[in-house]
Amino acid sequence: xxxxxxxxxxxxxxxxxxxxxxxxxxxxxxxxxxxxxxxxxxxxxxxxxxxxxxxxxxxxxxxxxxxxxxxxxxxxxxxxxxxxxxxxxxxxxxxxxxxxxxxxxxxxxxxxxxxxxxxxxxxxxxxxxxxxxxxxxxxxxxxxxxxxxxxxxxxxxxxxxxxxxxxxxxxxxxxxxxxxxxxxxxxxxxxxxx
Amino acid sequence: xxxxxxxxxxxxxxxxxxxxxxxxxxxxxxxxxxxxxxxxxxxxxxxxxxxxxxxxxxxxxxxxxxxxxxxxxxxxxxxxxxxxxxxxxxxxxxxxxxxxxxxxxxxxxxxxxxxxxxxxxxxxxxxxxxxxxxxxxxxxxxxxxxxxxxxxxxxxxxxxxxxxxxxxxxxxxxxxxxxxxxxxxxxxxxxxxx
Amino acid sequence: xxxxxxxxxxxxxxxxxxxxxxxxxxxxxxxxxxxxxxxxxxxxxxxxxxxxxxxxxxxxxxxxxxxxxxxxxxxxxxxxxxxxxxxxxxxxxxxxxxxxxxxxxxxxxxxxxxxxxxxxxxxxxxxxxxxxxxxxxxxxxxxxxxxxxxxxxxxxxxxxxxxxxxxxxxxxxxxxxxxxxxxxxxxxxxxxxxxxxxxxxxxxxxxxxxxxxxxxxxxxxxxxxxxx
Numbered sequence: 001x002x003x004x005x006x007x008x009x010x011x012x013x014x015x016x017x018x019x020x021x022x023x024x025x026x027x028x029x030x031x032x033x034x035x036x037x038x039x040x041x042x043x044x045x046x047x048x049x050x051x052x053x054x055x056x057x058x059x060x061x062x063x064x065x066x067x068x069x070x071x072x073x074x075x076x077x078x079x080x081x082x083x084x085x086x087x088x089x090x091x092x093x094x095x096x097x098x099x100x101x102x103x104x105x106x107x108x109x110x111x112x113x114x115x116x117x118x119x120x121x122x123x124x125x126x127x128x129x130x131x132x133x134x135x136x137x138x139x140x141x142x143x144x145x146x147x148x149x150x151x152x153x154x155x156x157x158x159x160x161x162x163x164x165x166x167x168x169x170x171x172x173x174x175x176x177x178x179x180x181x182x183x184x185x186x187x188x189x190x191x192x193x194x
Numbered sequence: 195x196x197x198x199x200x201x202x203x204x205x206x207x208x209x210x211x212x213x214x215x216x217x218x219x220x221x222x223x224x225x226x227x228x229x230x231x232x233x234x235x236x237x238x239x240x241x242x243x244x245x246x247x248x249x250x251x252x253x254x255x256x257x258x259x260x261x262x263x264x265x266x267x268x269x270x271x272x273x274x275x276x277x278x279x280x281x282x283x284x285x286x287x288x289x290x291x292x293x294x295x296x297x298x299x300x301x302x303x304x305x306x307x308x309x310x311x312x313x314x315x316x317x318x319x320x321x322x323x324x325x326x327x328x329x330x331x332x333x334x335x336x337x338x339x340x341x342x343x344x345x346x347x348x349x350x351x352x353x354x355x356x357x358x359x360x361x362x363x364x365x366x367x368x369x370x371x372x373x374x375x376x377x378x379x380x381x382x383x384x385x386x387x388x
Numbered sequence: 389x390x391x392x393x394x395x396x397x398x399x400x401x402x403x404x405x406x407x408x409x410x411x412x413x414x415x416x417x418x419x420x421x422x423x424x425x426x427x428x429x430x431x432x433x434x435x436x437x438x439x440x441x442x443x444x445x446x447x448x449x450x451x452x453x454x455x456x457x458x459x460x461x462x463x464x465x466x467x468x469x470x471x472x473x474x475x476x477x478x479x480x481x482x483x484x485x486x487x488x489x490x491x492x493x494x495x496x497x498x499x500x501x502x503x504x505x506x507x508x509x510x511x512x513x514x515x516x517x518x519x520x521x522x523x524x525x526x527x528x529x530x531x532x533x534x535x536x537x538x539x540x541x542x543x544x545x546x547x548x549x550x551x552x553x554x555x556x557x558x559x560x561x562x563x564x565x566x567x568x569x570x571x572x573x574x575x576x577x578x579x580x581x582x583x584x585x586x587x588x589x590x591x592x593x594x595x596x597x598x599x600x601x602x603x604x605x606x607x608x609x610x611x612x613x614x615x616x
Contacts, residue, residue, distance in 0.1 A: 113461070172572070173572045211452055241480065
């Protein structure tokens with residue numbers, strides 16, 4: 001497989017067939033928690049995508065050149081600390097140099113440290129032994145997939161606000177049922193891109 | 195010195211505490227790793243040995259390596275005094291990760307048995323059914339002279355065909371590809387041996 | 389002693405982490421395709437929860453407030469890695485079926501939430517009991533959900549055939565939509581029970597239970613209803 005096809009298939013898989021939220025169940029908390037409005041959903045997913053790509057870019061060399069096979073029992077600890085540090089750094093840099101973006105995304109950043117999608121994608125990258133470029137694209141695809149799921153779901157939820165919902169389903173249950181239906185539609189992509 | 199400490203107390207104490215915590219955690223992990231390294235290795239070896247006994251019962255298994263198209267692969271010669279066949283462990287990309295398969299080939303060029311070792315990356319209820327012995331048993335008795343094929347229904351043993359797992363063509367194909375990889379190794383060894 | 393008992397039972401029923409506090413939803417949905425996986429995940433998380441609660445409670449006066457969260461995460465990650473190695477060594481089949489969700493216990497909100505809200509403010513014994521209670525509550529919910537999904541989706545419970553021979557299993561329950569749906573129904577049931585006992589239903593994921601609430605309240609969490 002040449003490089004372009006390989007990357008296209010990574011993107012297709014990450015966004016549609018192996019969608020982070022809807023088929024791998026990573027990042028469910030923000031998916032359910034921050035999806036009430038399309039606008040906040042979009043900001044949150046941009047922040048997540050940003051952190052995912054940067055975190056993959058940093059953890060990949062650490063794993064390949066420092067941890068290697070001998071110290072991979074330190075993987076989990078090292079990765080989560082690196083992610084926590086990156087999130088802090090991004091926050092500081094944005095605050096200082098690009099205040100408008102900080103204003104839009106800033107509040108989501110601290111939450112991303114404990115977002116399992118970020119730690120998840122860095123671990124998946126090294127476990128599947130992807131090379132550096134593929135890792136970056138895999139992270140990007142996962143982020144875009146997260147974004148797609150968030151925006152679609154936020155759209156559905158905005159409609160739910162005015163819907164007449166049976167008493168016992170009100171609140172979280174109906175949100176989960178709606179999520180089930182959204183993820184059902186993603187099952188249709190199964191098989192695309194191998 | 196004392197003055198410096200007083201002025202920067204807010205930075206020094208947290209740093210020292212964090213460093214200490216990291217050192218202790220790393221130490222604890224190193225000890226656990228030392229303690230569990232051997233059991234994990236034994237466990238893996240035992241699983242491997244049990245699987246080999248299952249696919250091709252023999253007194254001894256001799257580990258060998260060979261090169262095919264620039265890639266090194268490991269194979270095992272099963273011996274009951276004299277050679278009775280080869281065992282290969284191959285992996286191919288499935289729906290959500292690598293699927294691992296063990297293939298035993300008789301000296302006469304038929305597949306003795308196939309055992310699916312790992313399909314944990316596949317969808318539970320669909321692709322993971324490829325891990326059922328009732329399914330992969332269909333590979334037993336096929337020819338290792340030519341590649342095996344997956345068909346949707348009406349598999350013909352004489353044509354080296356196996357019926358796909360219902361609703362999981364991608365996973366079935368991944369297993370087939372892994373078996374075919376083993377077949378290519380076998381044919382290479384046969385040719386070299388002559 | 390009575391108080392301790394209350395701490396223990398709190399996590400199992402009144403403040404069940406998955407159904408009442410709605411924490412740790414990722415593993416709840418992901419690993420519950422079989423009852424066995426639910427138990428495995430639950431026990432692994434319980435072990436980490438008890439140990440991290442104990443350690444954090446012991447260190448609660450030593451850890452400076454500034455580096456509180458990173459310190460907690462490091463300690464939790466340490467215990468998770470230990471559990472991961474032990475599971476690999478002594479229960480390899482569980483390791484295989486939990487896959488990436490084993491290391492991801494680190495970011496399971498339940499654990500950080502209990503560290504932040506309970507262990508960092510209470511002595512060791514209650515913290516351990518809180519960890520145990522929350523862990524058992526988590527394990528029970530996961531096992532129950534695993535049983536339901538396995539029964540409907542595969543016709544088996546704990547791998548034993550129950551209805552598979554009589555009714556064609558509905559595979560959809562093992563797939564992601566089934567996960568969301570069964571969880572939704574369980575929350576609805578728990579809401580109904582809570583209401584009967586005069587308690588409030590879980591309306592949406594609130595800020596009160598979010599482990600990062602203290603960090604994000606500075607930037608008005610309530611307005612955007614943020615939760616990690």
